[in-house]
Amino acid sequence: xxxxxxxxxxxxxxxxxxxxxxxxxxxxxxxxxxxxxxxxxxxxxxxxxxxxxxxxxxxxxxxxxxxxxxxxxxxxxxxxxxxxxxxxxxxxxxxxxxxxxxxxxxxxxxx
Numbered sequence: 001x002x003x004x005x006x007x008x009x010x011x012x013x014x015x016x017x018x019x020x021x022x023x024x025x026x027x028x029x030x031x032x033x034x035x036x037x038x039x040x041x042x043x044x045x046x047x048x049x050x051x052x053x054x055x056x057x058x059x060x061x062x063x064x065x066x067x068x069x070x071x072x073x074x075x076x077x078x079x080x081x082x083x084x085x086x087x088x089x090x091x092x093x094x095x096x097x098x099x100x101x102x103x104x105x106x107x108x109x110x111x
Contacts (some may be wrong), residue, residue: 002029002037007048021062028064030090036083064108069093 004013034075041052044069068086075092 002055003040005059006037006041006051007045009055021059026064027062028066028090028094029094030066030068030087032068032086034065042056042105066090066094069101 001013005017008014017027019025027085035075037054045051052059068090071089072085073089075091076088079085079088
């Protein structure tokens with residue numbers, strides 16, 4: 001989701017982020033989100049790093065940045081992609097009401 005907002009700045013992901021950062025809502029990202037965002041841009045879009053820089057300057061002040069907690073929670077096993085588990089852990093530990101992520105259909109397992 002963050003990659004789409006950083007690259008295009010419009011569309012459904014941008015609208016969702018705008019709503020999440022508009023009071024009374026408070027959005028957060030964990031440090032793992034920012035690492036993955038940077039890695040994705042460096043790997044896939046090295047010629048568009050200016051978009052990432054603009055996104056960070058414009059959007060990061062509206063977000064709370066939290067550390068990704070160590071350890072593992074039982075709820076994490078519901079996500080097939082192990083790379084997304086630390087991000088879910090951060091959301092759970094922050095007691096978020098909901099999480100917006102680029103998790104594709106079928107990546108969550110049923111209880």
